[in-house]
Amino acid sequence: MSGVRPTRAARAGRAVLVAIALVWSLGPVAYGVVLSVRPYAEVTRDPLGLPSQLDLSAFATAMRDESDGGFGLGRFVLNSLGVALGTVLLSILVCILGAYAAARLRYRGRALTNGIILAVYLFPGIVLAVPKFVILSRLGLTSTLVGLLIVYVAATVPVALYMMRNFFLALPQSVEEAAIMDGCTLGQLLVRVVLPIAVPGVVATAIYVFMIAWNEYFYALLFLVQHRDRWTAPLGIAQLGDFQVPVTVLLAGSIAVTVPVVIVFFLAQRYIVSGLVQGAER
Amino acid sequence: MTTTAAQRENRSGWLLVSPSLLVVGLVVLLPFALVVVFGFSEIRLVDIPFLGTEPIEWTLDNFRRAVASQAFWGALWTTVLYAGLTAAGSLAVGLVLALALRRPFRGRGLVRALLLVPYVLPVVAAATIWKTALNPQYGVVNAFGRAYLGWDTPVGFLSTTSADVLGIPVPVALLVVVVFDVWKSAPLAFLFLTARLQSVPGEIEEAAALDGANRRQALRFILLPQLRAVALLLLLLRFIWSFQTFDDVYLLTEGAGSTQVMAIQVYTELVTKADIGSAAAFGLLMSLILCVLLAGYVLLSRRADES
Incomplete structure (x- = not known):
């Protein structure tokens, strides 16, 4: 039995692997979410920055009709x-x-x-x-x-x-x-x-x-x-x-x-x- | 009495399955017959309104032109490279994920579910995010590379055909598309491999451990052989699917940076060149090549099984 149970090193290795897997899978999605709530000017000025405030106006602009200044x-x-x-x-x-x-x-x-x-x-x-x-x-x-x-x-x-x-x-x-x-x-x-x-x-x-x-x-x-x-x-x-x-x-x-x-x-x-x-x- | 019951079951069977067959027949078999006709005839988009009212002009020109064109062979090579790398990559990543999450730990169910996100994401949303991240002006990858990795100029990941990395030419744009597809499709491989791993009886491993096998030996001689069949199936399916991919490549590069795969060629012949015959011929050749590759693969794996 004991041979099948993972060693401490194996368990630590797996924790690292799981963390990498989560970053690999969710990283791009998280990046998309973060950018969508930043003002456009801020994104172009500082691509690596985090949102300074929660700006949801991009969502409204995307959804609104063209006649209303949005993108339909x-x-x-x-x-x-x-x-x-x-x-x-x-x-x-x-x-x-x-x-x-x-x-x-x-x-x-x-x-x-x-x-x-x-x-x-x-x-x-x-x-x-x-x-x-x-x-x-x-x-x-x-x-x-x-x-x-x-x-x-x-x-x-x-x-x-x-x-x-x-x-x-x-x-x-x-x-x-x-x-x-x-x-x-x-x-x-x-x-x-x-x-x-x-x-x-x-x-x-x-x-x-x-x-x-x-x-x-x-x-x-x-x-x-x-x-x-x-x-x-x-x-x-x-x-x-x-x-x-x-x-x-x-x-x-x-x-x-x-x-x-x-x-x-x-x-x-x-x-x-x-x-x-x-x-x-x- | 028994014969009538069997007859009734026969009739019900056909009754129930007929709508499915109707859909398949009308939208798959009929189009397939037509694509063969189109491939062997001179027909362009402007001819559509007169379809069925005029006799068909039969010709082999579409195939002759396709086989003689540089674009066709270039696209074929790009497609084989792209599909092969994607299949191998998504199997490898799926395997690592499945093995890493094999043993229970707290939160495993949640982690498993989260790993599926790239697979569930609409391809357009995924491509928009990746395009933004790789953008030379404000993308996070280039910003990071210039700030911390000492890149002098931004890299046009989605438009660069080839770049020297340590003296070796690397097809940048094609590799980026491959990585994108591996990212999107590895979760499916992970799901299938996990399902197979769960049905490997734990006793085999325990017995091996009692016989003095270490963990690496248990992986190599017990787990991997059990996964062989499903792994080969995944490799085959992903190759077939990637061979016909249009969305992922077109959305990321629109064929720039030498990423013109066969599906984009078919689309270009149809939409840009308005040539139905040529698009049909490209498509038929593409299916034929896929069939030949698959037949070769099946033969090779049979032979490997026998020896």
């Missing part, structure tokens, strides 16, 4: 919120059905459909960007948030299916069997029996899908760069970076769009992590 981030956030919530709703609805079939039902062609979905998950997304752009612009949807929504649903379905299938597989099967014995139809089984016990898994998957849609940049750039009123929050921040926008305002915007995802992620962290890494234990 408030509107970009609303666009992002709409697209992300729509993506969550559609993607989760499709995936609850698909994942349940993949986890529980024995139908012909099951191995094939599972294989297709996995292959899609690994397929280079950038290659499909070209035809997706062409199709959607032929349909007149590339300059709309609806076009973006379609692309996001397609992008999140494979990973959401995978996560949700893992959650369904981990549920005890006996309850469902009892319900089937009692004459439950498939619809009743899903709504009354499976979903109530699968809520943590569904919520975790929904949050993960939300994060993907909320953080997405490439398709927003490809579809909407010409339409400033429809910019999503990530696109807005990236585009404003090319204009003469004070860096403190950019950072305030970055922090503002980051805080919601970080909070939501940490609330459901345990479930999301277990959904992602399942299968890695073996």
Whole structure:
């Protein structure tokens, strides 16, 4: 036993390592937060200094509408919120059905459909960007948030299916069997029996899908760069970076769009992590 | 009775999985078929309104031009270097983190959660912060370097193609992008490795300790072999993902400082040059090369397993 227990030197070494790891992970974020509450003139004069006072005006400037002397981030956030919530709703609805079939039902062609979905998950997304752009612009949807929504649903379905299938597989099967014995139809089984016990898994998957849609940049750039009123929050921040926008305002915007995802992620962290890494234990 | 039950299950299965297949078919398989068509035809952005009304002009020109261009081969090399370094780096950092946090200590749960922050951060926010930190005028890195490390002039981290460090040419901008990506993706490797470590039974280590194995031997001969499979999987996945990265590179450098990766090439062909055929050809070649690299990797690791 004693050979396995760490020595004092090993413990001290680990404490140093943990401290370095925390600085490496959080240092840049802390730097962003500090700059976002410093006045711009102070940042350029003294880049290494700490804030002399708490100046939250950068946040207000970032959020306010252009007509109000701001940079319109408030509107970009609303666009992002709409697209992300729509993506969550559609993607989760499709995936609850698909994942349940993949986890529980024995139908012909099951191995094939599972294989297709996995292959899609690994397929280079950038290659499909070209035809997706062409199709959607032929349909007149590339300059709309609806076009973006379609692309996001397609992008999140494979990973959401995978996560949700893992959650369904981990549920005890006996309850469902009892319900089937009692004459439950498939619809009743899903709504009354499976979903109530699968809520943590569904919520975790929904949050993960939300994060993907909320953080997405490439398709927003490809579809909407010409339409400033429809910019999503990530696109807005990236585009404003090319204009003469004070860096403190950019950072305030970055922090503002980051805080919601970080909070939501940490609330459901345990479930999301277990959904992602399942299968890695073996 | 049993056959009807099986039939019913078959029907329900297809019913439930059909929306997923519909999404995958419409937004993945159909576009894939189209990208092949585009790659072999002369088509530009201005042709989109007439798509489907005019016959396709088939041609091999897109591929010929791509293979003959310096930009293509340059981008390929940059991409392989970038993806390889990112995969190795994020695995290495993830491994160190997972091993450091393996034994319980007070606050471990919190530390674990905090280490995930770079992974959760929106890439645009992360890139904005890094760009600011590396800015030659007011960035903290240059300010620190000039104040304490004796740098004479600020370093343009995101625009410098190559710099001599102790006589060795170093691709500065590319390495910065790699470090950024390692920073963002190592937490995922850390998660997977931690999950695997937790399922290593403690008895094996105890038995080894009883047999007189020291800590380094326990790590080398017991833990690392257990992690081998998941480590190889992580290496493979990160390589695939980094090979197609657009966001991280474009947001940090927009391709400056010799960081033109393949994905940026595809984007440039499509948006700047308005050439759909050429963009499709670049994309197809990129996927083909990725497949060849992966097949080679799988073959090599099979052979290594056998010997």
